[in-house]
Amino acid sequence: MDDLEIDPNWDLMLDGNAAAGLFQEMFAVEMTACPTACAWCGQQGQIGRLLAFAHAPGIVLRCPNCMNVMMRIVETNETIYFEASGVAYLAFERSAW
């Protein structure tokens, strides 16, 4: 249904679900259902829908609309580094979906 060029970097792409365990390790809450918005273009959606490049020295979460970087996560033996300068907000819902 499309003629995208072959791109192994696209084929290896995952989504925010791939970072679920890390989020839970860092924040002790499930976050893939959290609504969020891109600080670059304003696109809203849940973390589970962000595009994830995890075949890298860290995990890079990108906006599915503008492809800019929203969050990055780097793991070392002792530390998880997390930055979210591309996030306009995160919403933690008190109730389930």
Place this chain on the structure above:
Amino acid sequence: MSDRFISRGFEGKRRQQPATAGRVPPGQYLTDDFPVLSAGPTPRMPLDQWTFSVEGLVREPVSWSWAEFSQLPVREYTADIHCVTKWSKLDTRWEGVSVDTLIEAIDLDPRAMYVTAFCDGGYTTNLPLPDVLNNQAFVAYRYAGQPLAPEHGGPARLVVPHLYFWKSAKWVRGLRLMEVDKPGFWESLGYNNRGDPWKEQRYWGD
């Protein structure tokens, strides 16, 4: 090491074999593949729009089109490469332009101490200027006798074999000469500012 659970019969990736000891830095394993790693999708830059620049702390920035860049003196390089994700690959073969050739094309400001490589897709990495001179670094556009594949950084990538391979920036479009060191994409989030694999400088504080 404290009492840690060990998975029966699990060995993981092959570690250093005796024949290659001395060529594989600590904590690395050898691979015959060329793993594809990226922080984003493969950028698509048509060659007729591609340029390579040397800019920043220079008297006059310089820029080459693809046609012009292809005319620059090209050399063959054989190098061992080491990725911070722990794979190493020996005797990789490249063709490209030495960074010395590119720096010689500009008037270097004596205050220039650092280089930031910048790329299509927004990736950056930073290096001390001495680490890219004296034939230690090149801009490669051929790998293993073929044009460099897009997923591996084609049309051209920086290659700096003596440092962890995240410094060998894919889809490179230029070098910016700087007075102040500016941590790049990975260096700004936990990865070591220099990245010497022989000192196992993977992360901040190593």
Place this chain on the structure above:
Amino acid sequence: MKQPISWQIATVTGIHPETPRVKTITLTLPAWLPHRPGQHYDLRLTAPDGYQAQRSYSIASEPERIGEIDLTIERLEDGEVSTYLHDVVQVGDQVEVRGPIGGYFVWEKDLGGPLLLIAGGSGVVPLMAMIRHRFVAKSKTPTKLLYSSRSPEDVIYASELDSLGMAGDGFEVIHTFTRSQPANWRGYARRIDQQMLRETLTPIASVPLAYVCGPTRLVESVADGLVQIGVPPERIRTERFGPTGGTL
């Protein structure tokens, strides 16, 4: 709800081949918690020298099965963890796991429907947890599974899906085969496309909840296709697996 997760040592109590390349492993967990269908566990292997490898695997079983989970794992030729799980692990072995993890790609009976579940290859695994839960919880939510496989031999849970499809409780399976088909096959024989989605959707009375799981290209083309035929984006949940089927 604050839920820090920690590693626990699970015991392999069953191994069951599904297809030539896919196996289900049953694990008994000392700190088992009921999961939400669609969630996964992280699994970690440690070599004697301390080297570790970790992957995520969707839970295939329903939360109503207390104390244990099924993980269905595709063997990837150059897979460090999947080859170990297929070639080395035996009943009685232990593995470290952590979970259950996830909250976006989940469905349970109370969320209602109708449900449109779309799977490519091993993307069927988390959907199977939803399907099994639905059956055990006696839900009558109308549910369709559109399942794309390369060939009949690659269909995971084939006979169970057939039986569930004949249970008369509103569950239906539609297969499509992209490489080779069963003899006398009169069903779909191509990649999922917009026409197939439209035909699958048309008999469904109201706007469904859609869950799409599989390789990234299938997920994006199906999600786009669903939006094109009028399913609101907020009714579509997606989970992308790696190109040959597993998460990460």
